[in-house]
Amino acid sequence: MQTSNRPESTETPKPDLTTALEHPTAQHGSALTAFIYTLGSLLVCALLSIWIMQNSVNAYYQQTYHQPSPLVDLEDYPSWNLGGKIGDELYHQHDSIKAKISAWNSEIINDFNVDYAYTPEFKAAMLEKQKQEQLRLEALAQARAHEAQLNQFSITKADQVFFAGDSLMQGVAPHVQKYLQEQYAIKTVNLSKQSTGLSYPKFFNWPLTIKETLETHPEIKILVVFLGPNDPWDIPNPAGGAYLKFQSPQWETVYRSRIAEIIQTAQQHQVKVMWISPPNMRKDLLNQQMIYLNHVIADEVHKQQAFLIDSREILGTSDNVYNDYLLENGVSSKMRSADGIHFSTEGQKNIAKSIEQHIRIVI
Structure with missing residues (x-):
């Protein structure tokens, strides 16, 4: 068997020109389609x-x-x-x-x-912190509300102050009148009358008297009321029939309506009201009656958005127990008279001083 010594052909195949020319066109068309x-x-x-x-x-x-x-x-x-x-x-x-x-x-x-x-200890601490913050906010709100109430009793020298009340007011009002007249030349109206109250309007009608006074004295800007000690009695029913028993719901409704009428009348005349609550009394029955009236008066005065002065605190009473004397700075001062109802001169001055402290004079 003979073998050829000629070298094998190394010639490269010629490319297919038709395929080479057609492929770029296809790629270009595909890219254009994608772009579009x-x-x-x-x-x-x-x-x-x-x-x-x-x-x-x-x-x-x-x-x-x-x-x-x-x-x-x-x-x-x-x-x-x-x-x-x-x-x-x-x-x-x-x-x-x-x-x-x-x-x-x-x-x-x-x-x-x-x-x-949160651990139980941490939760307890957080709860206590929240309680303290709530108490702080409540105290702040009360302080702001109290400050706003104090500011409402600002008057000028051209304004007047009106005093309405019973024999207790007869003892207190002159001290305030003297202070306002001597210090600021401010005029006042004092219609306080002994043995009067809100129970028997046919004897003396305070709501009507106050209304008529405010209508004829537009200069009045502050009304100071001190009533209650003469009121613990059964009262005539405004609708007729039997008397309304003291402390009954019907009695209280009528009594509250008379407090509200006075305050609302004052508000209609842009007059601010300062209402002084009754003090404790020596006789036990009368004292219990005053405790009840204090609750009714304070609640209704607050409902009508007027200002209340608690005379018991000023006179040194605590826990509604009657006391003749006020102990202050180690000094004992007699606040009440011998009858256990009215005030001594010092007691009158203490109540008057509290009223004066709430009145602000704009000069």
Whole structure:
């Protein structure tokens, strides 16, 4: 067997020119199609975004260029307005979902803190801290309310103060009148009358007297009332029939209405009311009656948003137990007269001083 010694052919095959020429064209067409598709998608997304966010676009355009947006012309078409409604709803849903997620996160954090992070000791300390903060806020609110009440009794030298009450006021009012006259030349009206109260208007009608006085004295800006000790009796029924028994619900309703009438009349004339509650009494029965009247008067005065001065505190009484003397700074001063009802001169001056301290003169 003979073997040829000629070298094998190493000639490279010639490329297919037809295939080589056709392939770049196909690639170019595919890229162009992808570009057109992408551009079209972007345009559709842009138009869809403008359609949905048209309200925001209009607002931005108006704020930036200070003229109506070109998109406003499309508002005549319901299909265009639908996009704005969809956008508003999506914004609303977004805010709602965001709020729910925030609340959910807070709930998870709180649950984790309560169940795992906070020890019983820490919880107890936090609870006590909350209680103390609540007490502080309540005290602050009360102080501000009290300060506001004090400021309501500001008057000028041209204004007048009106005193209404029984024999207890007859002893107190002259001291305040003297102080206002000598210190500020302020005039006063004192109609206090012994044996009067709110129980028997046919004997002396305080609500009517106060109303008529305020109508004829527009200069009056403060009304000081001191009534109650003459009132623990059964009273005539305004509707007729049997007398209303003292401390009965019907009696209390009528009595409260007379307190309210006085305060409301004053308020109608822009007059501020300072109401002094009855003191404790030596005789046990009368003292118990005064305790009841104190509760009724204080409650109704507060309901009518007037100012109450508790005479018991001023006279040194504690726990509603009658005391002749006030112990202050180691000095004992007699506050009550021998009958266990009225005040001594020092007692009168103490009540008067409290009234004076609440009146502010604007010079």
